[in-house]
Amino acid sequence: MNLAEICDNAKKGREYALLGNYESSVVYYQGVIQQIHKHCQSLRDPALKAKWHQVRQELAEEYEQVKGIMGTLESFRSEKPADVLAPQWEERPEDPAVWPPPTPAEHRCVCVLKRPNSAVKQQRKDSPSLQHRGAAGPGGRGQANSKPDRQASRDARGTKAKDDKGKKDMSGDAEQKKFDGTGHDSDLVDSLERDIVSRNPNVHWDDIADLEDAKKLLREAVVLPMWMPDFFKGIRRPWKGVLMVGPPGTGKTMLAKAVATECGTTFFNVSSSTLTSKYRGESEKLVRLLFEMARFYAPTTIFIDEVDSICGRRGTSDEHEASRRVKSELLVQMDGVGGALDNDDPSKMVMVLAATNFPWDIDEALRRRLEKRIYIPLPSAVGRVELLKINLREVDVAADVDLGLIAEKIEGYSGADITNVCRDASMMAMRRRIQGLSPEEIRALSKDELQMPVTREDFTLTLKKISKSVSTADLEKYEAWMAEFGSV
Structure with a gap:
């Protein structure tokens, strides 16, 4: 069965319906429904067959709508x-x-x-x-x-157009403003538009365990100026940049998304690939366009993950000329954002949040512009218990599981390590259930048979396989850097 032919027939059926040629549309709809029915009979994968059945059902509903329109028009034709x-x-x-x-x-x-x-x-x-x-x-x-x-x-x-418009109105997309890319390369604008993760990432403070000091500082730097605009003026103006330093997997990205959610800002997730181009001079244009779009969509949170890869130390022997120009443009634009905040209201605020695992490689000028430099440490004992509860809230836990005892055993684990421990432990019961079964017997298992609680033995076996990812030497390097350059 030619799948391209099925797609082409479905497309033609819809196009004829939109043009008002309903008789031809009905013929194409009938043909594509029959083709999908024959195709489903040849499939063996139940999941794939279910998806094709769903497509066939949707096309059948469109077919009935077209027939209904034809019936309405026939009632007009029947008048003498x-x-x-x-x-x-x-x-x-x-x-x-x-x-x-x-x-x-x-x-x-x-x-x-x-x-x-x-x-x-x-x-x-x-x-x-x-x-x-x-x-x-x-x-x-x-x-x-x-x-x-x-x-x-x-x-x-206009039936389809009205349906699409109704969906847009329900989702709220119709009210969102669109950046005017006049005077800029349309490809560059489109590439940055794709990096607007969400105008509401839907990550709240309660979704992040522990890290109370970091949350307090981020509230003061970003959220409070939105709530008290009259207070944060002059010398009390908001911080124009915050650098989050810490080992991998400690929640730096989640903190940035929580900031964007709590103060309702547009969230730009920027990486080194976003601001890199093979054409000479385009990388600098991307940096400038990024900050122009951020001012347009303000209030905005620009999150630059792994900032050391974008703005490493200048003047080294292996530094390329193009890389130096990108760093210079980034530094200039960050100063421009800070100057714009002096007189503007917080609703036009652009906050730059940066995260790195190698703070000692960051350029000195960027370190100066990131005025607040906070340490995101490994979770404490209380934080580890909270992380276990957050990760296990969707699964059943046996009564013999003592989360406090498990939290003691996973001392030195990062937040990502604890998530991996919980994920592996929650799959232990399923592994025991399907052991020795054939593929047909595994497919026949019901969902209730696999929903078994996580036991203490599951965690014991998991901790033997999963070790921590952060060494003691790494922690000492972070603490030494924060002692010298930290600004909490």
């Missing part, structure tokens, strides 16, 4: 011209009825007859476009009453 025109003959007998020219079959949508006035009669003789339109538009501009046939045709052709 004499019955429609009789009252008009009595009102104005001096103006005879004029039959419109015959309409080609491929353009015929509605055949309700109307009596045009003399001006429209002369215009129809002179205008080929009106002849081509046929009975769909016999009325003149000066006619006050709306035409039922024109309205029916407009409703029929």
Whole structure:
């Protein structure tokens, strides 16, 4: 079965329906539904077969809608011209009825007859476009009453457009503003638009265990200026940059998303690949365009992950000229953002959040612009218990599981390590259940048979396989750097 042919037939059926050629549309819909039915019979994968059944059901619903439109139009065709025109003959007998020219079959949508006035009669003789339109538009501009046939045709052709518009209105996309890329390369604008993760990442403070000091500082740097704009002015102006330093997997990215959610800002997730181009001079343009778009979508949070890869120390022997220009443009734009904040209200605020695992490789000028430099440490004992509860809230836990005891055993584990421990332990019961079964028997298992609670033995086996990812030497390097350059 040619899948490309199935897609092409479905596309043609929809296009003919939108153009008003419902008879051809019905034929294509019938053909593609039969093709999908034959294709499903040849499939062996139940999941893939279920997806094709769903596609067939959706096309069948569209087919019924087109048939319904055809039935509505047939009800208009069933009216007799004499019955429609009789009252008009009595009102104005001096103006005879004029039959419109015959309409080609491929353009015929509605055949309700109307009596045009003399001006429209002369215009129809002179205008080929009106002849081509046929009975769909016999009325003149000066006619006050709306035409039922024109309205029916407009409703029929605009069914899909109205449905799409309704979906947009429900999702709120219609109210969101769009950046005008006039004067910029459209490809660069599109590439940055794709990096707007969300205007609401939906990550809250409660989703992040522990890290109370980091949360407090980020609230003061970003959230409070939005709530108290009159206070954060002059020397109390908001911080223009915050650098989060810490081992991998401690929650730096989640903190950035929580900041964007709590103060309702647009969230830009920027990496080194986002601001890199093979063409000379485009990387600098991308940096400048990024900050222009951030000011347009303000209030905005620009999160630069692994900032050391973008703005490493300048003046080294292995530094390329293009890399130096990108760093210089980034530093200039960050100073521009800070200057804009001096007099603007917080609703126009652009906050730069940066995260790195190698703070000692960052350029000194960037370190100065990131005025607040906070340490995101490994979770404490209380934080480890909270992380276990957060990760296990969707699974059943046996009564013999002591989360406090497990938290003691995973001392030195990062947040990502603890998540891996919980994920592996939650799969232990499933592994025991399917051990020794054939593929057919595994597919026949119900969901309830696999929903078994996580036991203490599961955690014991998991901790033997998963070790911590951060060494003691790494922690000492972070603490030494924070002692010298930290700004909490």
